[in-house]
Amino acid sequence: MAQPNAAAIKAAYATALKQQNAGQFGAAFKAYEAIVQAAPRLAEAHYQMGRVALELYRPRTAVVALTKAARLKSNVPEILRAKAEAEVAASDQAQALKTLGKLVSLRPSDPAPKVEQAKVLQQLGRFDEALNIIGKLLKKQPEDGQLYRLLTFPRRMQADDPVIPQMQALWDQQLSDQSRIDLGYALAKTMGDLGQHDQVFTYLDAANALQCKQAAPNMDGVEDEAAQLIAAQQGAKLPALAAPQAPSPIFITGMPRSGTTLVERIFGRHPQVGMAEEIAAGFRLARATLGNNPKAMAPLSQAKPEMLSAVAQRMRVSLAETSSQQGAQFVTDKSIMTYLVMPALAAAMPDARFVVVRRDPRDVALSIYRNHFADGTHRYSxxxxxxxxxxxxxxxxxxxxxxTLGDRMIEVRYEDLVDDPDTQIPRLITGAGLDWNDACLHPEDAEGAVRTLSLGQVRAPVYKSSKGGWRRFETEMQPFIKTYEALTHVPFRD
Structure with a gap:
């Protein structure tokens, strides 16, 4: 864009925005790059470039763009919100807190940035500070169910906590569906902490029924897509396992609530490993190598080399920009959907390793049902x-x-891991091609934020108390147990 005039810049910006709204993020990013080169003081272009970078799973690039936008227009809430989001995604929670602090100063009566502050503090393990913010918000918004959910989940509730009768009284009042959903999860968690197990499912069933009404699962579609993905990738001839190419991916996959966060924290204690948590880019990128028709996916053997190369390049950029440790030789990604496209990712990145975490399906199911997931995700939950x-x-x-994956894939059972960490942890580390390091035996000492539902549990030493929790709810769990046994034709043995 050589010496453009104002009209040309305006037209280019309109085109980039149209591409962005159409989901053409790569093209939009390049367009915004050209615009900010020609018009470096155009805050809107830096802002939109940052938003697009987030869509491309490039959070550090997003932080740079949004920081420039914030310098040009320091009092625009939308810019500060996006900047804080990018900083969290880039594992810079400390800076995100500063950005949110500016947003609070700009909008002192708006509770939303204060809620985000509390969430970030919880990610950092600063639970008392988060509790203080939530407590102040509850005094002003005593009917906000989300606040009770945030209050109860990272800690063990005690019988004398004054918030418990407050929640119970609120449950009998008229509430919005969303507040009742959040309050239901909070009360179910609280009843479990207090040992009042007969009351847990009263609240869980109500909360899940409301959330299911908002976004019902389409399991027929899920099963059909999985069958297509299996047919396209099973038995594919993969390139030989290659030497690590920094950042070399270690994909950790399993069902939610199966122990994947614990496994990532184990790897994160290794000095050569950074943690990216859940990037979510791998599934989308790898899925594209199999064509655009979900009913007739092309075999992986027909994937074009240039497309596989593009997947590897974009994935490594995302890993590098999201890693908790800049410049790490290896980076973990524990995105849940990875298990659907492991062969395609291995074809694109021959140095990739895959760690599959399994757990008693009954414990997994109970934990999924007891937890609130972000709107639009894990609809089956x-x-x-x-x-x-x-x-x-x-x-x-x-x-x-x-x-198909052979030695690239390592499997571990959560129960074996917590029963015998001294054996299972070294097996995981060396199986992923890493030299042994004693620090890996102490995942509770891992530094950095935790953005998953396990943000409280993983800061404690490896423990066994969550094994077999489903037994307290065997009657309530019958719909799961009967369906699982009917599908697998294998009855549970205990």
Whole structure:
């Protein structure tokens, strides 16, 4: 864009915005790059470039663009919100807190940035500070169910906590569906902490039913897509396992609540490993190598080399920009959907390793049902029969791809890991091609934020108390148990 005039810049910006709104993020990013080169003081272009960089899973690039936008227009809430989001994604929670602090100063009566502050503090393990913010917000918004959920989940509730009768009284009042959903999860968690197990499912069933009404699962579609992905990748001839190419990916996959965060923290204690948590780019990029038709996916053997190369390049950029440790030789990504496309990712990145975490399906199902997931994600989580179908999809993928992946894939059972960490942890580390390091035996000492639902548990030493929790709710879990046994034709033995 040589010496453009104002009209040309305006036209280029309109084109970039149109591309962005159409989901053409790569083209939009290049267009915004040209615009900010020609018009470096155009804050809107820096802002949109940052938003697009986030869509491309490039959070550090997004932080740079949004920082420039914030310098040019320091009092625009939308810019500060996006900047804080990018900083969290780039594992810079400390800077995100500063950005959110500016947003609070700009909008002192707006509770939203204060809620985000509390969430970031929880990610950092600064639970008392988060509790202080949430407590102040509750005094002003005593009917906000989200605040009770944030208050109860990272800590063990005690019987004398004054917030408990407050929540119970609120449950009997008229509430918005969303507040009742959040309050239901909070009360179920609290009843479990207090040992009042007969009351847990009263609240869980109500909360999940409301959330299911908002976004019902489409398990027929999920199962059909998984079958297509298996057919396209199973038995594919993969390139030989290659030497690490920094950043070399270690994909950790499993069902939600199966122990993947614990496994990532184990790897994160290794001095050569950075943690990216859940990038979510791998599934989308790898899926594209199999064509655009979900009903007739092309075999992986027909994937074009240039497309596989592009997947590897974009994935490594995302890993580098999201890693908790800049310049790490290896970076973990524990995105849940990875199990669907492991062979395609291995074809694109021959140095990739895959760690599959398995756990008693009944404990997985109970933990999924007890937890609130972000809107629009894990839709199966609100229905016990749907959870059974989703777990079976996961298990079918692992069984289908085991021989294809060979030594690239390491499997570990959560129960074995917590029963015998001194044996299982070294097996994981060396199996992923890393030299042994004693620090890996102490995942509770891992530095950095935790953005998953396990943000409280993983800061404690490896423990066994969550094994077999489903037994307290065997009657309530029957819809899951019966569906799972019917699908697998294998009855549970205990």
């Amino acid at each position: 609100t229905d016990l029969e749907a959870i059974a179908r989703q777990i079976v999809v996961f298990e079918r993928c692992i069984d289908a791809f085991r021989d």
